[in-house]
Amino acid sequence: MAETKEESRIGVFICHCGTNIAGSLSVEDVKEYAKTLDGVVVADDYQYMCSTPGQSKIIDAIKEHNLNGVVVAACSPRLHEPTFRTATEEGGLNKFRFEMANIRDQNSWVHMHDWEGATNKAKDQVLIAVAKARMLEDLQPKSVPVEHAALVLGAGVGGMQAALDLAGAGIKTYLVEKLPTVGGRMSQLDKTFPTLDCSQCILTPKMVDVGRHPNIELRTYTEVEKVEGYIGNFTITLRKKARGVLTPAEALERGIVGGGCNGCGDCSEVCPVIKPNPFEMGMAPRKAIYIYHPQVMPLLYTVDFDSCVKCGLCVEACGPEKRAIDLDSVDTFEEIKVGTCILAIGYDLIPIEEKKEWGYKQFDNVITGLEFERLICASGPTTGHLIRPSDGQTPMKVGFVLCAGSRDNTGGVAKPYCSRFCCMYCLKHAHQIMEKIPGAVPYLFYMDIRAFGKMYEEFYYRIQNEGAKFIRGRVANILEDPITKNLMVYAEDTLLSRPVAMEMDMVVLAAAIQPKPEAEKIRQMFGVSKSQDGWLLEAHPKLNPCGTTTAGIYLAGVCQGPKDVPDTVAQAEGAASAASIPIHTGEVQLEPYFAQCIDSLCAGCGMCVNLCPYGALALVEKDGRTVMEVTEAKCKGCGTCGGFCPGGAIKMQHFTSPQICAQIDAFLLKGEDY
Amino acid sequence: MTDENWNPKIIAIICNWCSYAGADLAGGARIQYPPDVRAIRVMCTGRVDPLFIMKAFQDGADGMLISGCHFGDCHYLEGNYKCAKRMFLVKNLLKNIGLDDKRLRMTFVSASEGGKWGAVMTDVVNTVKELGPSPIKKYQR
Ligand SMILES: Cc1cc2nc3c(=O)[nH]c(=O)nc-3n(C[C@H](O)[C@H](O)[C@H](O)COP(=O)(O)OP(=O)(O)OC[C@H]3O[C@@H](n4cnc5c(N)ncnc54)[C@H](O)[C@@H]3O)c2cc1C
Ligand code: SF4
Ligand code: SF4
Numbered sequence: 001m002a003e004t005k006e007e008s009r010i011g012v013f014i015c016h017c018g019t020n021i022a023g024s025l026s027v028e029d030v031k032e033y034a035k036t037l038d039g040v041v042v043a044d045d046y047q048y049m050c051s052t053p054g055q056s057k058i059i060d061a062i063k064e065h066n067l068n069g070v071v072v073a074a075c076s077p078r079l080h081e082p083t084f085r086t087a088t089e090e091g092g093l094n095k096f097r098f099e100m101a102n103i104r105d106q107n108s109w110v111h112m113h114d115w116e117g118a119t120n121k122a123k124d125q126v127l128i129a130v131a132k133a134r135m136l137e138d139l140q141p142k143s144v145p146v147e148h149a150a151l152v153l154g155a156g157v158g159g160m161q162a163a164l165d166l167a168g169a170g171i172k173t174y175l176v177e178k179l180p181t182v183g184g185r186m187s188q189l190d191k192t193f194p195t196l197d198c199s200q201c202i203l204t205p206k207m208v209d210v211g212r213h214p215n216i217e218l219r220t221y222t223e224v225e226k227v228e229g230y231i232g233n234f235t236i237t238l239r240k241k242a243r244g245v246l247t248p249a250e251a252l253e254r255g256i257v258g259g260g261c262n263g264c265g266d267c268s269e270v271c272p273v274i275k276p277n278p279f280e281m282g283m284a285p286r287k288a289i290y291i292y293h294p295q296v297m298p299l300l301y302t303v304d305f306d307s308c309v310k311c312g313l314c315v316e317a318c319g320p321e322k323r324a325i326d327l328d329s330v331d332t333f334e335e336i337k338v339g340t341c342i343l344a345i346g347y348d349l350i351p352i353e354e355k356k357e358w359g360y361k362q363f364d365n366v367i368t369g370l371e372f373e374r375l376i377c378a379s380g381p382t383t384g385h386l387i388r389p390s391d392g393q394t395p396m397k398v399g400f401v402l403c404a405g406s407r408d409n410t411g412g413v414a415k416p417y418c419s420r421f422c423c424m425y426c427l428k429h430a431h432q433i434m435e436k437i438p439g440a441v442p443y444l445f446y447m448d449i450r451a452f453g454k455m456y457e458e459f460y461y462r463i464q465n466e467g468a469k470f471i472r473g474r475v476a477n478i479l480e481d482p483i484t485k486n487l488m489v490y491a492e493d494t495l496l497s498r499p500v501a502m503e504m505d506m507v508v509l510a511a512a513i514q515p516k517p518e519a520e521k522i523r524q525m526f527g528v529s530k531s532q533d534g535w536l537l538e539a540h541p542k543l544n545p546c547g548t549t550t551a552g553i554y555l556a557g558v559c560q561g562p563k564d565v566p567d568t569v570a571q572a573e574g575a576a577s578a579a580s581i582p583i584h585t586g587e588v589q590l591e592p593y594f595a596q597c598i599d600s601l602c603a604g605c606g607m608c609v610n611l612c613p614y615g616a617l618a619l620v621e622k623d624g625r626t627v628m629e630v631t632e633a634k635c636k637g638c639g640t641c642g643g644f645c646p647g648g649a650i651k652m653q654h655f656t657s658p659q660i661c662a663q664i665d666a667f668l669l670k671g672e673d674y
Numbered sequence: 675m676t677d678e679n680w681n682p683k684i685i686a687i688i689c690n691w692c693s694y695a696g697a698d699l700a701g702g703a704r705i706q707y708p709p710d711v712r713a714i715r716v717m718c719t720g721r722v723d724p725l726f727i728m729k730a731f732q733d734g735a736d737g738m739l740i741s742g743c744h745f746g747d748c749h750y751l752e753g754n755y756k757c758a759k760r761m762f763l764v765k766n767l768l769k770n771i772g773l774d775d776k777r778l779r780m781t782f783v784s785a786s787e788g789g790k791w792g793a794v795m796t797d798v799v800n801t802v803k804e805l806g807p808s809p810i811k812k813y814q815r
Binding site: 109118537 | 730
């Protein structure tokens with residue numbers, strides 16, 4: 001069965017990784033064992049194989065011993081396979097003549113107290129790797145051109161920053177937002193900690209820029225329907241939701257010269273349907289034809305077809321000149337081609353009402369931090385007057401429940417992680433109360449105040465000095481006085497070790513945050529994993545925080561994990577830089593793990609054709625026979641077809657059946673039988 | 675039935691994107707588990723040909739583990755479904771030739787589940803140890 005006719009000349013190199021490996025198993029024994037293996041002509045060890053001298057050992061040995069295969073027993077191929085492949089290539093071998101034995105992450109680190117067991121396992125791992133190395137073949141990576149365009153999904157502050165950076169770097173960027181306007185959560189905020197600058201004021205310039213930038217193709221009220229392809233060549237189908245309102249450009253397309261929506265709002269005025277405005281957290285009304293707030297970008301009204309009664313009053317109000325409203329409009333689809341994608345889809349608050357003990361949605365005067373932002377904001381539903389929802393009175397004692405559902409292991413909607421920005425925004429809110437309402441006192445019920453950023457701790461001191469009260473302890477429950485609608489807050493003061501009960505006029509819950517519900521669908525479409533806590537998973541928590549395990553897909557902002565605006569923007573710039581590299585390079589190399597049909601074995605049954613999730617296979621006529629043919633550009637190398645073909649007619653390069661069988665046999669038969 | 679010095683021979687075929695990454699994560703977190711399993715990396719569990727499993731048992735493997743991504747998380751969309759379907763077939767086959775089908779196991783461990791990988795390893799080893807050496811070994815010279 002062996003495919004390689006040449007005599008095997010394998011070099012084995014074992015890494016100590018300092019004491020990471022050498023401290024838990026006998027590198028010496030493994031090396032001596034390797035020397036005894038069939039086909040191995042040299043075995044060596046070194047403190048750090050990945051270092052320059054370590055790699056030189058490989059390069060020199062290839063030349064000196066005329067090797068045709070290299071095995072390194074060290075860490076994970078997921079970490080250093082590229083390093084050692086490069087060394088293999090520098091030694092003059094095809095870089096696919098390399099195989100790795102993972103004796104660190106999957107051995108010395110997980111069998112730290114079993115010297116003998118770990119050493120035996122390492123020997124077997126080397127044996128298995130050598131078995132594969134003996135059968136490796138020269139392969140040529142496939143180079144594909146990269147589309148000179150990028151997609152950014154989600155136009156919060158993270159997505160907008162990423163799009164602006166990409167566009168600034170000369171890349172055509174599709175910025176896709178499911179809501180009718182860009183801006184995300186940050187546009188709902190009043191001020192931002194710790195500088196207290198007005199959130200809208202620092203955000204609107206970016207909102208305007210993304211609308212104006214010649215390289216940005218803005219698609220609001222649009223969702224991703226389908227994702228196909230791979231790095232360099234993604235084909236993405238967008239669903240542009242029926243908006244009912246034409247832009248001036250769209251109007252012109254229909255021959256309405258000088259028409260289209262100019263944002264005057266005459267339509268909204270006459271619309272008879274009233275709905276809560278989600279931008280104002282439902283605390284202000286909007287019509288069935290609406291904008292979220294005056295600074296929306298683009299300034300374009302939207303018909304909510306779920307509540308529209310099609311009375312046509314708006315069409316009339318809009319008038320025969322503009323003719324901007326089309327109540328019969330339907331969803332349309334657009335296919336775009338991009339080289340790389342950045343996901344920046346943000347977050348939601350947890351449904352904090354499910355933590356019944358705090359009474360949200362049961363008691364009028366218990367609100368969330370986001371509702372507070374709208375109530376304190378001059379452009380909000382109360383023009384910036386903080387009032388109690390129950391009676392419109394100004395609250396003088398405001399309680400804050402920090403870590404509401406964060407750092408909480410009780411299950412349900414609660415989250416074990418820290419939501420990271422709530423400490424800081426509660427401090428901000430405390431300041432705003434004291435600034436706006438003379439004599440009002442904020443009471444912060446906290447576990448720890450996490451003021452970790454630049455100038456954050458200083459901000460914390462400032463708020464303490466301004467007179468905010470801090471009670472260290474989690475709030476057990478909140479009850480409402482049915483007559484006054486005041487709230488009794490029960491907590492434990494852990495500094496004084498005694499229970500406290502305090503009457504508040506109003507309570508703000510710093511509710512934990514969680515991934516968007518549609519994040520699950522999005523990540524499956526783009527092939528991104530999730531962390532245990534549900535956020536999108538980065539390729540490496542430290543060394544690749546913007547990338548994902550799917551080449552060409554990057555992450556920015558809170559969708560990857562809780563972070564405040566400065567961190568979101570920083571990550572967005574990182575993601576934009578990473579996403580621009582393949583585009584500017586112009587081509588990417590794909591690993592050539594493609595399926596190949598061995599025509600002589602193929603019976604032309606066609607069973608594989610339907611198995612391939614990418615439609616890479618087809619039956620063709622060749623020399624008077626029906627055989628399967630692979631379109632390499634479509635094949636991603638999963639091997640699903642190869643694992644199935646009953647005739648063994650599909651060869652999966654670099655993971656061939658003879659190679660895998662050799663690995664199995666090597667371990668089980670210890671080289672006796674193959 | 676098992677003698678004290680017997681160490682089971684178990685082969686795992688695991689996918690690059692989820693289970694292999696999860697196994698690496700277990701290492702990073704220093705989660706300790708028994709050292710009896712030998713892993714072979716493939717890009718996707720879809721690659722697992724039932725013949726590999728039969729081959730391993732024929733060679734005298736005491737147990738086998740196939741581990742991939744969770745359903746819906748496959749890097750290649752649906753390779754793990756296709757593999758899981760085949761596993762039913764192979765398990766049936768094993769039963770028919772007189773092997774306890776508990777010797778073959780398929781699990782789903784994601785790249786973020788280092789702890790779960792450790793638990794799977796421990797459990798697989800314990801299960802196979804309880805079952806004892808593969809009866810197929812008797813038929814080998
Ligand atoms: C009460 C409160 C106060 C805060 N105060 C501050 C502060 O003072 N300072 C500070 O630094 N941070 C503050 N934050 C944190 C801040 O909101 C976040 O850091 C920031 O908004 C993260 O931006 P983002 O772009 O990652 O996500 P988001 O702002 O959530 O934006 C995500 C965007 O993606 C869109 N989207 C989602 N799903 C899809 C989809 N499927 N398709 C297309 N588009 C989609 C959304 O509609 C949204 O526009 C506060 C947060 C809260 C809750
Ligand atoms: S940021 Fe503060 S309030 Fe929010 S979860 Fe973390 S510790 Fe709790
Ligand atoms: S390996 Fe086979 S099933 Fe997988 S993508 Fe390639 S052709 Fe399709």
